[in-house]
Amino acid sequence: MSYISLSDKDKKEMLARLGLSSMKELFTSIPDSIKLNRDLNIPDSKTESELVSHFKDIADRNTDQHYLSFLGAGAYPHVIPSVVDYLASRGEFVSPYTPYQPEVSQGTLQIIFEFQTLICQLTGMDIANASLYDGASGAAEAVLMAHRLRRKPKVLLAGLIHPQYKEVIHTYTRNLGIQIEEVGFSSDGFMDDADLQKKIDTETSVVIAQSPNFIGVIEDLESISKTAHANGALSAVVISEPVSLGLLDPPGNLGADIVTGEAQSFGIPQSFGGPFLGFMACSKEFIRQFPGRIAGETVDVEGKRGFVLTLSTREQHIRRERATSNICTNQALCALRATIFLETMGKEGIRELAWHNVQKANYALEECVKISGIEQKFSGAFFNEFVLEFGKPVEDVNLYLKEQGITGGLDLEKFYPELKNCALFCVTEIHSKENIDRLVSKLKEALNS
Amino acid sequence: MIQEPLIFEISDEGKRAYALPKLDIPEKKDVLQDIRTRKDIEGFPQVSEIEIVRHFTRLSQTNFCIDIGFYPLGSCTMKYNPKINEKIASFPGFSLSHPFSPEELVQGNLEILKTTEELLSEITGMDAFTLQPSAGAQGELVGMMLIRAYLEEKGDPRKIVLIPDSAHGTNPSSAHLSGYLVQEIKSNEQGTVDVEDLARAMNDDVAALMITNPNTLGIFESDIKKICAIVHEKGGFVYMDGANMNALVGECRPGDMDVDVIHLNLHKTFSTPHGGGGPGSGPVGVKKVLEPYLPIPVIERREDSSLYFNLDRPKSIGRVQSFYGNFLVVVKAMAYILSLGPNGLREVAEIAVLNANYIRKSLEGEYHLKYKTPTLHECVFSDKFQKEHGVQNIDIAKRLIDFGVHPPTMSFPLIVHGALMIEPTETESKKDLDLFIEAMKRISKEAQDDPEVLKEAPHTSYMRRLDETKAARESILRWRPEEKEAPQNKE
Numbered sequence: 001m002s003y004i005s006l007s008d009k010d011k012k013e014m015l016a017r018l019g020l021s022s023m024k025e026l027f028t029s030i031p032d033s034i035k036l037n038r039d040l041n042i043p044d045s046k047t048e049s050e051l052v053s054h055f056k057d058i059a060d061r062n063t064d065q066h067y068l069s070f071l072g073a074g075a076y077p078h079v080i081p082s083v084v085d086y087l088a089s090r091g092e093f094v095s096p097y098t099p100y101q102p103e104v105s106q107g108t109l110q111i112i113f114e115f116q117t118l119i120c121q122l123t124g125m126d127i128a129n130a131s132l133y134d135g136a137s138g139a140a141e142a143v144l145m146a147h148r149l150r151r152k153p154k155v156l157l158a159g160l161i162h163p164q165y166k167e168v169i170h171t172y173t174r175n176l177g178i179q180i181e182e183v184g185f186s187s188d189g190f191m192d193d194a195d196l197q198k199k200i201d202t203e204t205s206v207v208i209a210q211s212p213n214f215i216g217v218i219e220d221l222e223s224i225s226k227t228a229h230a231n232g233a234l235s236a237v238v239i240s241e242p243v244s245l246g247l248l249d250p251p252g253n254l255g256a257d258i259v260t261g262e263a264q265s266f267g268i269p270q271s272f273g274g275p276f277l278g279f280m281a282c283s284k285e286f287i288r289q290f291p292g293r294i295a296g297e298t299v300d301v302e303g304k305r306g307f308v309l310t311l312s313t314r315e316q317h318i319r320r321e322r323a324t325s326n327i328c329t330n331q332a333l334c335a336l337r338a339t340i341f342l343e344t345m346g347k348e349g350i351r352e353l354a355w356h357n358v359q360k361a362n363y364a365l366e367e368c369v370k371i372s373g374i375e376q377k378f379s380g381a382f383f384n385e386f387v388l389e390f391g392k393p394v395e396d397v398n399l400y401l402k403e404q405g406i407t408g409g410l411d412l413e414k415f416y417p418e419l420k421n422c423a424l425f426c427v428t429e430i431h432s433k434e435n436i437d438r439l440v441s442k443l444k445e446a447l448n449s
Numbered sequence: 450m451i452q453e454p455l456i457f458e459i460s461d462e463g464k465r466a467y468a469l470p471k472l473d474i475p476e477k478k479d480v481l482q483d484i485r486t487r488k489d490i491e492g493f494p495q496v497s498e499i500e501i502v503r504h505f506t507r508l509s510q511t512n513f514c515i516d517i518g519f520y521p522l523g524s525c526t527m528k529y530n531p532k533i534n535e536k537i538a539s540f541p542g543f544s545l546s547h548p549f550s551p552e553e554l555v556q557g558n559l560e561i562l563k564t565t566e567e568l569l570s571e572i573t574g575m576d577a578f579t580l581q582p583s584a585g586a587q588g589e590l591v592g593m594m595l596i597r598a599y600l601e602e603k604g605d606p607r608k609i610v611l612i613p614d615s616a617h618g619t620n621p622s623s624a625h626l627s628g629y630l631v632q633e634i635k636s637n638e639q640g641t642v643d644v645e646d647l648a649r650a651m652n653d654d655v656a657a658l659m660i661t662n663p664n665t666l667g668i669f670e671s672d673i674k675k676i677c678a679i680v681h682e683k684g685g686f687v688y689m690d691g692a693n694m695n696a697l698v699g700e701c702r703p704g705d706m707d708v709d710v711i712h713l714n715l716h717k718t719f720s721t722p723h724g725g726g727g728p729g730s731g732p733v734g735v736k737k738v739l740e741p742y743l744p745i746p747v748i749e750r751r752e753d754s755s756l757y758f759n760l761d762r763p764k765s766i767g768r769v770q771s772f773y774g775n776f777l778v779v780v781k782a783m784a785y786i787l788s789l790g791p792n793g794l795r796e797v798a799e800i801a802v803l804n805a806n807y808i809r810k811s812l813e814g815e816y817h818l819k820y821k822t823p824t825l826h827e828c829v830f831s832d833k834f835q836k837e838h839g840v841q842n843i844d845i846a847k848r849l850i851d852f853g854v855h856p857p858t859m860s861f862p863l864i865v866h867g868a869l870m871i872e873p874t875e876t877e878s879k880k881d882l883d884l885f886i887e888a889m890k891r892i893s894k895e896a897q898d899d900p901e902v903l904k905e906a907p908h909t910s911y912m913r914r915l916d917e918t919k920a921a922r923e924s925i926l927r928w929r930p931e932e933k934e935a936p937q938n939k940e
Contacts, residue, residue, distance in 0.1 A: 045790030059542025091516030175628030273772025275547030333724030
């Protein structure tokens with residue numbers, strides 16, 4: 001395939017205009033010693049139909065979508081209303097660049113403004129940005145932002161933040177003189193308050209917790225924020241399952257200064273982990289240290305309301321090495337999907353969605369723990385994920401489930417060595433009673449085999 | 450065109466656009482009784498499905514995009530995004546895959562990642578790739594961290610990163626985030642790195658040089674091997690910003706220029722759509738010596754030829770992503786590479802350079818060209834001639850909108866005052882190039898005859914020129930319900 005629009009005649013005319021006789025002469029500024037002078041060693045070109053069959057073959061080697069899955073852990077299966085794909089695939093949304101020219105980018109800009117509003121409404125915060133890469137980089141940016149605001153070396157990280165977000169926080173902060181300490185968790189699945197009290201001091205910039213946390217338990221954010229503030233630290237909250245915000249009191253009401261997280265749940269398929277959608281919100285007093293692009297309202301010369309990218313003096317293209325973040329390209333099209341999703345769900349829909357998740361997950365847990373050899377590991381109230389402890393290795397249980405066409409819960413021992421024989425299950429609105437009952441009956445067989 | 454209201458302004462109590470099936474399990478009202486829950490989210494929209502569809506369709510019609518017309522936004526490589534790649538990325542086998550699915554059930558995905566790494570290695574002449582960075586800026590950060598990890602292991606991470614004054618703003622920002630001080634290198638009169646200046650600046654405190662090649666003026670750094678030698682001699686590394694790789698594909702390879710690290714923008718050279726600002730993808734390629742430091746996980750092949758994620762990489766800088774990067778963007782880029790093949794990729798560079806030089810030749814004289822050095826895929830004019838009539842680059846840019854063309858880049862390179870950075874890419878027709886050239890010539894004439902028409906441009910767009918100062922000063926960053934009653938109380 002070729003996507004070139006010049007005819008041979010065009011090429012000749014254009015070369016002649018330049019006083020050249022061959023394409024080669026266009027590249028005389030490249031020294032011969034580094035010219036390739038051979039074909040790239042890659043497969044020959046393919047037509048559209050050849051391409052389709054090639055990629056169908058590859059896609060067919062993925063069989064996971066044929067299994068009944070109970071995986072969550074940062075990538076959640078949810079309904080996606082058909083309007084999301086329909087509208088988000090319009091060329092006017094897919095094929096522009098970042099809206100640097102607001103006169104011809106009002107669609108993108110107004111949608112960012114609506115997205116920012118929706119995120120503020122969900123989180124209970126004052127301001128939100130246009131998006132970040134994903135939940136993990138959002139968490140890392142929150143740590144960097146808090147460190148810029150407080151200028152103290154220590155960061156306290158909840159042990160029950162998504163373990164891969166934790167790793168990214170470590171990567172992002174490793175060269176910046178930030179000292180990270182982890183706060184342990186209690187036997188009922190919350191941040192261990194005693195450990196927090198012990199570790200926090202006046203050298204702490206921020207306490208960062210996740211709710212629902214990695215094992216699904218809804219944290220007492222108000223208490224965590226109080227402790228942070230009492231010690232002069234900021235309170236940052238990570239949300240990896242924002243559907244929970246349809247029902248739970250938002251972090252903004254519970255003392256959070258910064259809220260960040262992953263919004264894949266809002267109309268973005270699991271996509272083997274990406275592209276996802278990082279979001280971030282904060283109190284307006286912190287705006288100067290806020291990372292990422294922001295759309296703001298203004299008027300045009302005729303007085304008509306419009307939107308522009310604003311407060312760009314925080315950003316790399318103006319501030320260069322003193323910018324609040326190096327982010328440039330973000331996840332705009334994913335933010336568009338989330339905006340369509342949330343506006344389609346609406347006030348009643350988002351609440352109903354959250355309610356269905358809690359109900360289904362609670363039903364699943366109750367049925368599972370009726371099985372001998374299965375215990376609920378943590379007693380704290382949860383949203384749509386919970387941990388089961390088996391009387392045998394998770395690997396064995398999952399192997400049996402796989403033979404039955406089921407992808408079982410995530411083996412937690414990989415992330416928390418102390419959580420032997422424990423698996424994290426996710427149940428959402430997409431799981432029917434029949435799905436859940438099938439899981440339960442197969443788990444029973446697995447435990448008794 | 451009628452102005453499209455915010456969705457919140459057309460919302461009405463009780464309307465819905467979606468419903469879930471009835472709960473098929475016994476409902477338990479008391480499940481969250483000890484938890485603080487919220488009432489309805491105040492101000493959250495309530496609209497019908499057709500209102501959603503019209504809202505977004507109307508908003509879409511106010512956007513300019515590559516599917517509508519010429520988009521010569523310099524350094525952004527706004528080429529056509531082939532539609533087949535979108536279709537392939539939407540195959541359920543890819544899009545419904547869970548990142549924690551057992552590896553044996555997602556071998557196809559791992560094959561995509563591994564194959565794309567190999568294709569990019571061959572295209573760039575680098576030894577290994579990570580596809581994890583979400584965009585160019587994250588790629589830069591990863592690349593600088595790799596260099597730092599290596600130097601740290603050797604005992605001294607060093608302090609300084611050298612960056613030419615023509616660089617994109619993310620370069621210094623990424624270097625800073627990796628814990629380095631930034632020292633600027635001046636460009637010479639030809640618009641390239643001053644080799645003498647570099648040699649003077651290079652010492653044992655310098656960890657790396659970040660260089661863009663071709664640079665942001667579109668000029669190939671012909672001394673690149675000498676530049677690399679100067680940096681290497683003092684134990685430093687050369688990081689190449691590959692944002693302009695579109696000029697080079699199939700012609701020459703960064704690896705053969707002796708650079709040590711490179712990032713690519715799949716959303717530029719490899720045709721994946723920009724989506725109004727992302728998602729992109731910024732893979733990083735390295736020479737062997739830096740491979741041990743690549744972010745985890747690294748995809749490796751077992752003896753039975755199956756693929757797996759290797760986490761056991763003790764020297765790795767760690768994880769940079771929740772999962773494995775913008776996977777579906779990688780799928781599209783791989784489809785693009787396979788659709789073009791070796792000849793098609795070389796043709797990309799050839800025609801991109803031909804188109805850019807055709808524009809340069811046609812507008813030289815009408816517009817000031819600060820650097821006369823030959824250029825590849827883009828050219829940077831300035832508003833110097835038009836300024837004599839009180840017209841600035843922004844006026845020229847906004848007037849282009851009236852001619853159905855997207856404005857060029859103006860925010861950099863900082864070394865050209867009043868810059869108009871024009872990158873046509875290879876997918877444009879001669880007819881569209883000619884229309885652009887004609888529009889630019891007419892604008893140049895208007896600058897002399899009727900400068901007001903430029904200063905008031907655009908005239909035909911959905912919005913006229915917007916007040917950016919007011920936006921920053923008032924900082925209205927979200928809609929609030931009370932604004933309906935009391936618009937004077939906006940914060």
